[in-house]
Amino acid sequence: MKPRDLSDHVAYEAGRGIEEVARELGRDPSEFVKLASNENPHGPSPAAAVAIRETASSVSSYPKAAHADLTAAVAERWAVDDEQVWLANGGDGAIDYLHRAALEPDDTILVPDPGFAYYGMSARFHHGDVREYALEREADFEQTADTVLESYDGDRIVWVTSPHNPSGSTMALEEINRLADETDEETLVVVDEAYGEFADGESALSLTEGRNGFDARDDIAVLRTFSKAYGLAGVRLGYAVVPDAWADAYARVNTPFAASELACRAGLAAIGDDEHVERTVETSLESRKTMREEIDAHVWESEGNFVLVDVGDATAVAEEMQARGVIVRDCSSFGLPGCIRITCGTDDETGRAVETLNAVLDDLARDTDSEVANT
Numbered sequence: 001m002k003p004r005d006l007s008d009h010v011a012y013e014a015g016r017g018i019e020e021v022a023r024e025l026g027r028d029p030s031e032f033v034k035l036a037s038n039e040n041p042h043g044p045s046p047a048a049a050v051a052i053r054e055t056a057s058s059v060s061s062y063p064k065a066a067h068a069d070l071t072a073a074v075a076e077r078w079a080v081d082d083e084q085v086w087l088a089n090g091g092d093g094a095i096d097y098l099h100r101a102a103l104e105p106d107d108t109i110l111v112p113d114p115g116f117a118y119y120g121m122s123a124r125f126h127h128g129d130v131r132e133y134a135l136e137r138e139a140d141f142e143q144t145a146d147t148v149l150e151s152y153d154g155d156r157i158v159w160v161t162s163p164h165n166p167s168g169s170t171m172a173l174e175e176i177n178r179l180a181d182e183t184d185e186e187t188l189v190v191v192d193e194a195y196g197e198f199a200d201g202e203s204a205l206s207l208t209e210g211r212n213g214f215d216a217r218d219d220i221a222v223l224r225t226f227s228k229a230y231g232l233a234g235v236r237l238g239y240a241v242v243p244d245a246w247a248d249a250y251a252r253v254n255t256p257f258a259a260s261e262l263a264c265r266a267g268l269a270a271i272g273d274d275e276h277v278e279r280t281v282e283t284s285l286e287s288r289k290t291m292r293e294e295i296d297a298h299v300w301e302s303e304g305n306f307v308l309v310d311v312g313d314a315t316a317v318a319e320e321m322q323a324r325g326v327i328v329r330d331c332s333s334f335g336l337p338g339c340i341r342i343t344c345g346t347d348d349e350t351g352r353a354v355e356t357l358n359a360v361l362d363d364l365a366r367d368t369d370s371e372v373a374n375t
């Protein structure tokens, strides 16, 4: 007896953790800094950490009240109806719910390449197929309606990642609006704003709700997460905000209690802690600026809490940086073998990343020069 044929399914490659790397290299974890998974360098909101401790004694109950309270708080945050908020086990869980609600067998989704791997994985779990549109490195991963429409072929869901992982580029609201206008009535455009807090400008909810000069529309959903700006990646909490007509589907597609009591209580505390989010965003903006100014290689402009750097040989550079104690993301698995992605850290972490990367680039260039001289 075996599982079904999963040969089309690829495993998710997460950024590597400090303990894992330290164990593999036989070193002390305290020697490393991890800037590989776009996590919050300041940790969780302190209010969320208190809430998690206080919730410990009540985890014997199912998270019904906490789920309703958090749904209401998120709905209030965006001035939408509670029913439009689909809480989930991370943004990843919300991706699953949207696919469950939308995809008939063999329906297609259209995703950016390079891009976030889980869209495709999730669609395949739900018996859908995956098509891609190219974001061109030569065009600085520019995102316009036309970039997507060139590849669009009546797909059921079109994924737009804004800010885009791993490049940090964004799609302007006018372009998202035009994209939704020019796709079929039965196509849902989902704008993944996992990094939205770090970007300049309004959420695509302006389009669904008809704000900031746009007419309201019913063919766009928005994805958000508590993993990044709120520092709650470990508790797994995210959500989609869906059009009115989709609201009822939630009860039919959600995994019961997938947003746990701990996650919901932490989320409730974090959503009220503006100070922590502001501090996090400020640190990221500073770090982005420092990396763009001080790294001796091309750094793309980014609206996320990370930057993409053109280093030539990503695997060699990432391995050497790791040996020197700085764990970054080799973007070969995104189809960008020349690039690494570095998460925005604290001032100290950013300084160490810049210094280490510049030294590695220097050393690798010197090695290449001496190889050439010796041939």
Ligand SMILES: Cc1ncc(COP(=O)(O)O)c(C=O)c1O
Pocket (backbone or CB within 6 Å): 038, 089, 090, 091, 092, 093, 116, 161, 164, 165, 192, 194, 224, 225, 226, 227, 233, 237, 238
């Ligand atoms: C673009 C994008 N979307 C969604 C997610 C999902 O995040 P989570 O499941 O941690 O909420 C991530 C995580 O890194 C991401 O980069």
